Amino acid sequence: MSFNKALFLAIVVIIIDQISKIYIKTTYAIYGGFEVLGLDWFRIHFIENEGMAWGVELPGNYGKLLLTVFRIIAVAGIIYWLNDSVKKKGSKILIVAIALILAGAVGNIIDSVFYGVLFNDSHGQIATLFSDEPYGTWFHGKVVDMFYFPIWRGNLPNWLPFWGGEQFTFFNAIFNVADVAISVGVGLLILFNKKVFK
Structure with missing residues (x-):
């Protein structure tokens, strides 16, 4: 797979990510949304976070700025990795995986850098x-x-240590297209690691 094709894939994913985010942000107030196809376990539920996985925040006034700068440096590294893998004729799976990780990283960087002023x-x-x-x-x-995929919600059994009797939601994470791209890219690297990393 050529570098241009990989870059095209990344750009398509970034465009889909940004269209979906702009649509949600200009259609719903925070915490708004709907059930997809009337399914209780598949919802569109608009939230915002500071940009780390699972909504984790870096402390201090410069935490968010440091996170964004780190991400930009990481994207430069991912672009180098993608170009190097293409030059070394890496497997198609490797190149697709890197392109997806790149797209996800750039998609979330766009939010972090621009959304505050847009x-x-x-x-x-x-x-x-x-x-x-x-x-x-x-x-x-x-x-x-x-x-948002709250597949199961209920109280955990009382016999469980620490969390017994507490309310629990199985799959409580809320994510976006960029997060999916990163997860699929990393998943491909793990699943096909012997083929990808010879």
Whole structure:
């Protein structure tokens, strides 16, 4: 697979990611959404986070800025890895996996870098693109997540240590297209590691 084809794949995924995020952000207020096909376990549920996996935040005033700068450096490394793998005629699976990881990383970086100055606040209202009153500053945007699969909800058995009797939701994570791309890319590397890393 050529570098240009891999880059095209990444760009397509980034466009899908950004269209879905902009649609959700300009259609629903925060925590808004709907059940997909009337299924209780597949929902579109709009939330925002500071940009780390599972909504983890770095402490301090510069935590978000450091995270975004780190991501930009990581993307440069991923682009180098992709180019190097193409030059060395790496397997198609490897190149597709790297392209997906690249697309996911760039997709979430766009939110972090630009969304703070492009949109107004989503709390209690639907956000406006190119708002005169943006909610943040450059490099301090929040990442838009929307896919929610609460497959099972209930109380855990009392005999379980620590969490017995507490309410639990199996698959509580809320994520976006960029997160899916990263997960699929990493999954391909793990699943086909013997073929990919000869």
